[in-house]
Amino acid sequence: MADESDPTTQRTARRRTARSPRPERATRTTDTYRHLRNPFPTASVLSDDEVVHLHETALAYLQRSGIRVLLPEARHVFAAAGATIDDDHMVRLDVDLTRTLLASAPSTFSITCRNAARSVEIGGDSLMIFPAAGPPYVSDHVRGRRSGTMADLDDFVRLTQRSEVLHSTTPVVEPQDVPMAHRHLRMMRSALVLSDKVPCIYARGRGVVADAFELVRLQHGIDEQTFHERPYCWTNINTNSPRQLDVPMSLGIIDVARAGQVTIVTPFTLSGAMAPVSLAGALLLQHVEAVAAIALAQAVRPGAPVVYGAFTSNVDMKSGAPAFGTPETVRAAIASGQLARHLDVPWRSQGASTSNTTDAQAGYETMMSMLGCLTGGANLVLHAAGWQEGGLTASFEKFVLDIEMLQMLAEALQPIVVDDAELAIEAIDDVGPGGHFFGTAHTLARFETAFYEPEVFTRQNFGQWTDAGSIDAGARATGVWQRWLAEYEEPPLDDAVRDAIDDHVARRIAEGGVLPES
């Protein structure tokens, strides 16, 4: 056996293809990446009965024990819908009331983009991939690890715009050099001018959301009524697990739902800390909180587009640190997909890892997360590029490595064409036993675009690679993000629109901006 590792055989392959011309080819970044479909049948870690049992247990729990809601307005919305509220701000919903509210959540919807070709569908087998969101720190191999800046965020928006495999801009890093009251304005400006992809908004209070909406409307050139007719942007709302909705989050759910924009509700259920140490318990708590948040959105506006966000992971019981890309996250992700489908709403998961650097651990863990997303049938994969240190740092090199991986996955999701030309019977005949296919007309006609060509992964053999300095993939990634930034082109935007956005930002900053609510 073992011809598979036989250097003679492998050298033969090398020699045969060494005669090949070596054109400088563009990478196969195709339009198909823009609208990915997940072809994998959905996996299960729960039986159908267990899904029903978890769901019904969550509904019964909301009726018996409820969830604490810190915003009076949100309690009023719940009360008006028929919930009971006690003096501890605990909101309890009858099982039938919850069912009624959940029923109006749509199973699919779209987000309309300034560049229509980049509008996205959420739900069904549509697979949307978003980069990391929220790390306070930033890292690269040139400048080291440091607090995130506005310049860093602008660069990440440029890198996001450049990659066809990412479907939305996000706050990849928190720009801590911008005063808090101005931050959302500068961040929205970055997203709306440097990219023509779907924008993410921060739900950090009423004033912040109002500014974000106004800027999105300016980008689209639409009035408030038109804006309210369909989704143009999305936000992510984390509940304060266990069993609590705080003020800015409740405000976010209300304001975003009222405007008909997209809310991803994501309980922050780290198993072993804010959630039970048992996966079933963490999933139950996640479901209780997600159902309550979705119910609030539907009470505000029936039919408001919501996504079931699932972030359940585990805390490392030795170090106390949240861990990602763990076996438990894979199981929790697949279960969450089942629960979301039971609600008949889209499901968001994430590509995430724990590693502190761009090493093998980062690669294995990120792919472990992606395995859960892909086999679980995620509609939305957040944090899929650049997430490092369990989300504390946005890494430029990790971003590049993840894009490579995502492009490879996007290629791997394409079907195989089976027709006479691709079956190549004539070429097989012509080559004959023991021959090789390099020189055939069939190969020459196809070799330039036959295979995905990596941008940062290397196919050099060991000798070539050591001659080139034995540089690992993390280190090679530095030159790649630098090149991608150098090649970046700002998408077309009417001067009048850009001016309107810039004017709004400048005016609001001059007015002092607005602080997040807490």
Added chain:
Amino acid sequence: MADESDPTTQRTARRRTARSPRPERATRTTDTYRHLRNPFPTASVLSDDEVVHLHETALAYLQRSGIRVLLPEARHVFAAAGATIDDDHMVRLDVDLTRTLLASAPSTFSITCRNAARSVEIGGDSLMIFPAAGPPYVSDHVRGRRSGTMADLDDFVRLTQRSEVLHSTTPVVEPQDVPMAHRHLRMMRSALVLSDKVPCIYARGRGVVADAFELVRLQHGIDEQTFHERPYCWTNINTNSPRQLDVPMSLGIIDVARAGQVTIVTPFTLSGAMAPVSLAGALLLQHVEAVAAIALAQAVRPGAPVVYGAFTSNVDMKSGAPAFGTPETVRAAIASGQLARHLDVPWRSQGASTSNTTDAQAGYETMMSMLGCLTGGANLVLHAAGWQEGGLTASFEKFVLDIEMLQMLAEALQPIVVDDAELAIEAIDDVGPGGHFFGTAHTLARFETAFYEPEVFTRQNFGQWTDAGSIDAGARATGVWQRWLAEYEEPPLDDAVRDAIDDHVARRIAEGGVLPES
């Protein structure tokens, strides 16, 4: 949004669990790893019609054009079964003859192990994981990259024995310090004495196979007749793509089938070199060759256990090097699973990567391969630990990293228990809104074994990790394989059996051994 990366929230989790006692816990290496089941529904990249079309096209091709068979004895077997042979040694099989021969291949079988608890089932949803097989070079961070030695192979057999997630020993590295005529004897001794797992044998000619069988019989203490009654070992046979079966491979198929042992037939179809540059064409060629080899085994002994091996990958058209962990390998793997199931025989795939070192690329690529294996429904995953440089080198550090990944996958494949205790309703009640679960009785009763605890991946935060020297996962792996080797214990074996094995090896070496045939 973005609490997910909020350092305050994450610090809270850390602080809460920092009060935890920190016992030195054993890793959760459970007996369940020994008998893995793949719970993922099988994915498709071909429609059912396309599968049938590929299969029927392959059968028609074997009837019209055939495969070249270099061993006269193999041609006689084919001729006796009803095939036609021409002067160029081309063997052509009528479609009906091929169907008849294929029909006797079993869909499932077992391999009986000296240690009955380690016997394996092949087929169905059983998932067997085997380490790398065949690299001529070996590498570790202490001794560098060098030619493989017998001492290295012994160490890899020890590491394989130690890991419950590996189900067979393999020739992880080729011991080039042992003369060719003695090599198989020393390798079999290593597999049969240092491990009690399923052994792999080399099919490098009649004499080599005869020695291997005799040694396996000595280990089991059985005679030839008993040996022929069921499988006790396996081999891998690569066809000489395109469309050729050479002498040692044909001999291997015949001798292993005649003895009722397991043959994995694996066409060496590297798309762009030994196979068409189009995936459909490479798969067609793979199927033609696999079907011919399986037909030969069935002509020798109807019911001989065979596995459909699929190695189709692509050559990098720029460097000429074979590439693994590519998008094309994922698609080819899933298609191969469909073709194997159409034949109703078990399917072998592989975990493989191209990277020259234990970097992020190695992690992403290996997991890309595993994605194809798991979603495609592989029964056997070869090369799943230690494979580096596209199989030219067996890396001790990569072996450790892969074991970590495989253990994580094994954990991820376990179902979630949903019962009252795991749902933790009482704990959720007790903790209350905004609290934490650390101190609860529910957590204390479970935290020691709740989660998979990594052996080489770290959960340290950035500060702890930098304080410890910023050591990446590849570098950390060195201490791990050293520790695992230090902890290794040879499995129990009767002195008489060990002596019999050693005597046979010594006698055959004294006789001069036997050279492989070519």
